[in-house]
Amino acid sequence: MQTTPVPPLAHRAPSISVTLAAHFERLIATGGLPPGSRLPSERDLAASMSVSRASLREAMAELENKHLIERTPGRGTIVVEASAEELELRGLAADSAEQDDAAELRLVVEPSIAALAAQRATESNLLQLREVLDASTPALKPARSLELDLEFHLLLAHAAGNPLLVTLHGLMSEWTMPVRTHSHSTRAGRTHSVAWHRAIYDAVAAHNPDAARTAMESHLADVRHLIAAETSR
Known part of the structure; x- marks a missing residue:
């Protein structure tokens, strides 16, 4: 008996880090997090969003690579100001x-x-x-x-x-x-x-x-x- 081919998934569920990055970037883009905003600490943010700190770090790394946020010791995470x-x-x-x-x-x-x-x-x-x-x-x-x-x-x-x-x-x-x-x-x-x-x-x-x-x-x-x-x- 021949096997029946199965069509591929229309959409794969994104990872938690992708979902987080999308959420934060959309907030930044639409003004929900305006330039100069300071985000809560990593520990507090992960707890408030019920996600692991590892997933949050991965999302923050993407936002930093896109120059949407800056993470510096002593200042925390800041939404980048306009150039x-x-x-x-x-x-x-x-x-x-x-x-x-x-x-x-x-x-x-x-x-x-x-x-x-x-x-x-x-x-x-x-x-x-x-x-x-x-x-x-x-x-x-x-x-x-x-x-x-x-x-x-x-x-x-x-x-x-x-x-x-x-x-x-x-x-x-x-x-x-x-x-x-x-x-x-x-x-x-x-x-x-x-x-x-x-x-x-x-x-x-x-x-x-x-x-x-x-x-x-x-x-x-x-x-x-x-x-x-x-x-x-």
Whole structure:
């Protein structure tokens, strides 16, 4: 009798250290742990989260390698402050950007971010993106859908591993907010957004930079097409 092939698992359960790293990095990315925050001691943090100190150390090592935290004797663990270059970028006036210019900048930058994320994303980065996708559905209210859209693109920028790109992405989000808000105001816009985010995630998870770049380009082109169709009615 021949054996029956068994399909592979769709997702493997991440290790505790990967889950911890994803949790902390998402908090740092979304402002839950702002720059300069001091984390509790390793002993207290492990106890409060009911995890082993070994798993916590492994997660902290990943965050340190990504330059998200600093661990120094006597000071403990601190969330890294923004660099001078990042502060200079943040100082640009958001209202100085025309919408067309901001959209063009997004078309240049975001596909490159997706390609870099496909090259550099760690398991914890993929877990963060997957959690956002799992919470995203076309049935959400526009405000919540927009919030998750912003978080997905922000976490993708973090996965690219370049803090200046993260800062530039934040500025682009501000400059393109009217377009993003309009895009998520309709069910069609929300449906397309979720579908393209899944395509981008699949390419990043497969570590395929070309596919990630193409999926992001298609996503942004689709947004412009949907908005043009809506405004022409």
